[in-house]
Amino acid sequence: MIVHLIDGTYELFRHYYAVPKAQDGNGVEVAAVRGVLGSLRGMLNSRVATHMGVATDHVIESFRNDLWPGYKTGAGIEPDLLSQFHLLEDVLTAFGLIVWPMVDHEADDALAAAALQAAADPRVTQVRICTPDKDLSQCVRGTRIVQEDRLRRAIRDEAGVIAKFGVPPASIPDYLALVGDSSDGYPGLQGWGAKSAAAVLAKFGHLEDIPADYRSWGVNCARPGALSFTLEQNRELAMLFRDLATLRTDIDVFDNVDRLEWHGPQPSFQAFKARLDSAPVSP
Numbered sequence: 380m381i382v383h384l385i386d387g388t389y390e391l392f393r394h395y396y397a398v399p400k401a402q403d404g405n406g407v408e409v410a411a412v413r414g415v416l417g418s419l420r421g422m423l424n425s426r427v428a429t430h431m432g433v434a435t436d437h438v439i440e441s442f443r444n445d446l447w448p449g450y451k452t453g454a455g456i457e458p459d460l461l462s463q464f465h466l467l468e469d470v471l472t473a474f475g476l477i478v479w480p481m482v483d484h485e486a487d488d489a490l491a492a493a494a495l496q497a498a499a500d501p502r503v504t505q506v507r508i509c510t511p512d513k514d515l516s517q518c519v520r521g522t523r524i525v526q527e528d529r530l531r532r533a534i535r536d537e538a539g540v541i542a543k544f545g546v547p548p549a550s551i552p553d554y555l556a557l558v559g560d561s562s563d564g565y566p567g568l569q570g571w572g573a574k575s576a577a578a579v580l581a582k583f584g585h586l587e588d589i590p591a592d593y594r595s596w597g598v599n600c601a602r603p604g605a606l607s608f609t610l611e612q613n614r615e616l617a618m619l620f621r622d623l624a625t626l627r628t629d630i631d632v633f634d635n636v637d638r639l640e641w642h643g644p645q646p647s648f649q650a651f652k653a654r655l656d657s658a659p660v661s662p
Contacts, residue, residue, distance in 0.1 A: 382497040382639060383428040383527075386510035387435035387478070388486045390415045391467055393530065395460045401658040408459035412467045413655045416474065418529075423641050430639040432632070434489035435468050437480035441488075443563075443623050450623065451564040470655070473648040477639055479632055491518045491626035493633065498524050500636045507534070514560070516540045517551035517626060545577025553586050556620035557610075565620050570609050575600040586610075586617055 394414030401410040439453035557576040559567025593607035
């Protein structure tokens with residue numbers, strides 16, 4: 380079996396900016412939820428997917444906000460997008476899907492934990508983490524755990540991660556620590572870019588293994604002396620950024636992969652379906 384793990388938060392954002400707005404009878408925006416539902420229902424009804432789990436950010440903030448004050452928050456998110464977060468969870472649960480609403484952790488953590496657990500089942504031939512988010516690239520394992528970008532119809536296995544970032548999946552948190560991640564709200568280290576981080580990490584793998592003396596690096600990158608100085612002056616900060624980038628896999632998501640098999644909607648889904656179907660598209 381192939382297990383599909385869906386980044387519900389990403390899908391909600393993607394559909395919010397891709398489909399025309401639509402409000403239900405109470406004036407609540409529901410178009411993005413309707414779009415996500417239609418997309419996942421298409422996968423299941425066509426048997427493209429049989430076993431599926433969806434991770435969502437029930438709240439935007441997580442334990443990472445306590446580690447770094449600049450970490451992403453819900454500030455700036457459109458109110459009629461934010462209002463659909465909990466509705467999405469309710470609709471997909473009623474549709475019969477397993478949903479993991481994250482509060483202390485993030486949806487990415489749940490996806491990482493679910494991927495690892497699903498891959499441990501010998502009946503599973505492949506785990507597909509359905510999101511283009513670079514954070515999830517650290518979870519890729521050979522061709523067994525892969526990333527699927529459904530929008531671009533592309534699958535990225537371990538060779539694909541190396542081709543894109545210049546480092547293997549295990550080094551992705553180190554890579555993000557150096558270059559930063561603006562979407563998550565941490566800047567990386569000054570002067571370090573994608574090429575320099577890839578060149579150094581391709582040889583040394585992890586931050587703690589990079590020598591203090593740049594002359595022993597033996598890699599082709601610009602301004603190695605300046606990069607070495609910045610790293611040595613900010614190693615503790617870099618380690619913090621790596622901690623922010625490292626996904627947690629010790630989350631209880633399911634006890635058996637059979638729980639992810641879809642058996643159709645629950646009776647409560649009909650009320651949600653009527654609500655979504657009756658929402659007219661805004662002109």
